[in-house]
Amino acid sequence: MDLADHLPLSHRRAVDETGVSSDWSTSAAEVLRGFAALLDPTADDASTEPTTSTDSTGSPDAQALVRAVLERLGRTTDAHAVIDATTLRSAADELEASSGRVRVETLGECLADLVLAGRAADLPVRIDPVAAGAAVLARALSGPSRIRGLVRGRTLVATDGDWRLGSGPVLERTCAEFLVLFYRS
Numbered sequence: 099m100d101l102a103d104h105l106p107l108s109h110r111r112a113v114d115e116t117g118v119s120s121d122w123s124t125s126a127a128e129v130l131r132g133f134a135a136l137l138d139p140t141a142d143d144a145s146t147e148p149t150t151s152t153d154s155t156g157s158p159d160a161q162a163l164v165r166a167v168l169e170r171l172g173r174t175t176d177a178h179a180v181i182d183a184t185t186l187r188s189a190a191d192e193l194e195a196s197s198g199r200v201r202v203e204t205l206g207e208c209l210a211d212l213v214l215a216g217r218a219a220d221l222p223v224r225i226d227p228v229a230a231g232a233a234v235l236a237r238a239l240s241g242p243s244r245i246r247g248l249v250r251g252r253t254l255v256a257t258d259g260d261w262r263l264g265s266g267p268v269l270e271r272t273c274a275e276f277l278v279l280f281y282r283s
Contacts, residue, residue, distance in 0.1 A: 120201075121199040123196070125200075125228075126200040127193045129212050130168075130193065132212045135221075136219050159215075163211045167212075170204050171204070209281075212225070216274075227260060230256065230259060230276065231256060231273070233280075233281075237280040237281060248279075249263070251265075252264055252266045252267055258273055259273045
């Protein structure tokens with residue numbers, strides 16, 4: 099008797115999984131485009147829904163977050179140059195076209211910075227719920243003990259995403275709130 103035939107995953111419907119990868123470059127490129135939209139909220143960009151015309155390009159905090167994200171993604175920047183939306187969109191295109199890989203943990207750090215930059219600019223940002231869920235799961239499994247303790251015995255439910263993690267009493271937050279909680283608290 100083959101016990102594997104009775105395991106829950108052994109009887110799933112067959113689906114094409116050729117596109118499955120541990121590379122999160124495409125999602126990281128979307129983070130860069132999200133930062134570009136924050137720096138130039140008047141541009142037509144699908145990553146944000148501008149509610150004000152405030153330009154945060156000159157903000158030292160916004161520039162510091164952008165530099166940190168670019169460095170995490172292996173992009174070098176001139177320490178004194180102001181990074182603008184065009185530069186970020188070009189970096190996003192290069193990242194998507196490159197053969198480099200972005201780990202889910204790095205993506206989580208970048209997503210959390212995007213959320214914080216959006217809050218600082220008082221502009222909403224769109225977060226891909228799948229990318230956010232993957233980043234939260236990675237942090238829940240291999241993050242610091244305080245994060246693992248927070249998750250233990252709870253079900254995390256994204257109110258703006260179609261995912262749930264864990265079992266136990268429910269802890270509901272938006273994807274953005276989970277990212278900040280798991281990566282910046």
